[in-house]
Amino acid sequence: MNPNVKSKKFHIAMFPWFAFGHINPFLLLSNELAKRGHKISFLLPNKAKLQLGPTNLHPDLIAFHTLSVPHVDPLPLGTETASDIPLSQTHHLATAMDLTRHQVESILQRLKPDLVFYDSAHWVPELAQKIGFKTVCYNVVCAASLAIALVPAREVPEDRPLTEAELAEPPSGYPSAAVVLRQHEARALSFISLEFGKGVRFYDRITTAMRKCDAIAIRTCQEVEGQLCNYIGAQYEKPVLLTGPVLPEPEKTPLDDRWAKWLDRFGPGSVVFCALGSQWVLEKDQFQEMVLGFEMTELPFLVAVKPPVGATTVEEALPEGFEERVRGRGVVHGGWVQQMQLLGHKSVGCFVNHCGFGSMWEGLMSESRLVLVPHLGDQILNTRLLADELRVAVEVEREESGWFSKESLSRAVKCVMGGDSEVGGWVKKNHAKWRETLASQGFMSGYIDDFIHKLHEI
Structure with missing residues (x-):
């Protein structure tokens, strides 16, 4: 390759799905690319821009371009991201995202980027033909979920959802033990054959997005999911580019005094910390069963979850007598907490989580023992990877x-x-081995540098 081509700085437009679990990883990658001198134009809803401003580490090179998200019934007025609504309404948000197409086209026509990164907006390659840019379908979920549910070789009937038996059966040639699904887990994957946006199924949206792009990118690494990434590349006959985990910079903001003082009362590695993500809202009986389980451990614990269905606060939903019994060693908190800083505290020794992709990598990089309670399809497959394959x-x-x-x-x-x-x-032994690999000198930066090199090739 011509050395002048290698040194060329890209102008890249980012257009992620309107959920913070997607927007945040796109911004993490943008920070890494901008650190190396590449210009980023980031398309996102206005609410997301207001929240993400402080995490833009290179405002001289990363410019936010806001989109006006149209109202779609029956979404509440002002809905802009998946955090504004229950999971059951996200298919309507997909319709709203598709209705921003003319805004997106207008912005891209004006910016004329070299590359556009997208995930759920399967129509971006059609704009590429009109405007003239290369497309990268950047997937911020595990390769296992792309491979098991979304490969083109998997037939999804158009007139009905897949049965649990069909979902539990792996696609031909699938190279991972993660496919061994239990009945309730197969049920959790049935959403792939349901509508996600007006007139388009989730399956068709995602497979079209990957089939029509110039390259597929995945937020994972060869060491963890190499076979699956090779499988996806063979199925789609596309280059598959890996960014590595792309984790946030080490947090400079100290842990809130309230939690630091509480944790300091306990010995090293003795506290159980539980967080289940920003969208999972438990039923009241599930919530009560869970907190009683933490009480039964007889260990100190900090649980950070949203109030359950029908409750305004977590306190009003706690089992009778629970607060008195655990006072001094157990806290249930209904608000946001600093997950990375909490995992970095010396007293935290166990991390109970839903195994969302961000929590999966943060857990792997921490020294805490990992206990997993997955809820949705990709979380189940992440759990299979961590519990069954990497152990x-x-x-x-x-x-x-x-x-x-x-x-x-x-x-x-x-x-x-x-x-x-x-x-x-x-x-503990396996976790320490993987943490050492992921934290080794040059591991993360090497993936980003190689990723940029491969972008030049497309």
Whole structure:
């Protein structure tokens, strides 16, 4: 390759799906690209811009371009991101995103970027033909979920959702044990054959997005999901570019005094921290079963979850007598917490989480033992990867209903926290090995540098 081409600085437009679990990873990648001198034009709803301003580390090179998100019934007025609505309404938000197409086209026509990164907006390649730019379908979910549910070789009937038996059966040649799904997990993947935006199924949206792009990019690494990435490339006959995990810069903001002082009361690695993501709202009986499970561990714990359905605060939904019984060693908090800083505190020794992709990588990079309670399709597949293949975590056993009991939660936490537990021993050993690999000198930066090199090739 001509050395002048290698040194060329790109102008890249970013257009992620309107959910912070997608917008944030796109911005993390933008920060890494801008650090190396590339110019970024970031298209996003106005609400998201207001929230993300402080995390733009290179405002001289990363410019936000806001979109006016049209109102779509029955969404509440002012809905702009998935955080504004329950999960059951996100298909209407997809319709709203599609209605921004003319705004997006106008902005891209004016900017004339070299490349456009997108994920859910499957129509971006059509704009590329008119305006003249290359397209990268950037996926910020695990390769396992792309491979199992979305490869073109998998037939999805147009007139009905897939059955649980069909969902549990792997696509031909699928190279991962993550496909071994239980009944309730197969059910959680049925959304792929449902409508996601007016007149388009989720399956068709995502497969079209990957089939029509110039290159597929995935936020993962060869060491963790290499076989799956190769499989996806073979299925789509496209180059597959890996960015690595692309984690946030080390947090400079100290942990809030309230939590720092509370955690300082306990010994190193003794506290159980639980966080289940920004969108998961539990039913009241599920919430109560969960907090009783933490009580049963007899360990100090901090649980950060949204108030359950029908409750204004977490306090009003707690089981009778719970607060008195755990006072001094247990806290249930209904607001946002600094997850990265909490995981970095010396007293936190166990991280119970939903295994969303961001939490998956943050958990891997932490020193905490990992206990997983997945809820949605990609979280289930992330859990399969961590618990069954890498063997760095323990999954909480589920009942036939799909939820877990207080006993199974307590058992899983004690299993990884117990000093004489055989399972806890190999989880700790495997986790330490992977953390050492991911944190090794030049590992993350090497992926970004190689990613940019491959962008030049397309």
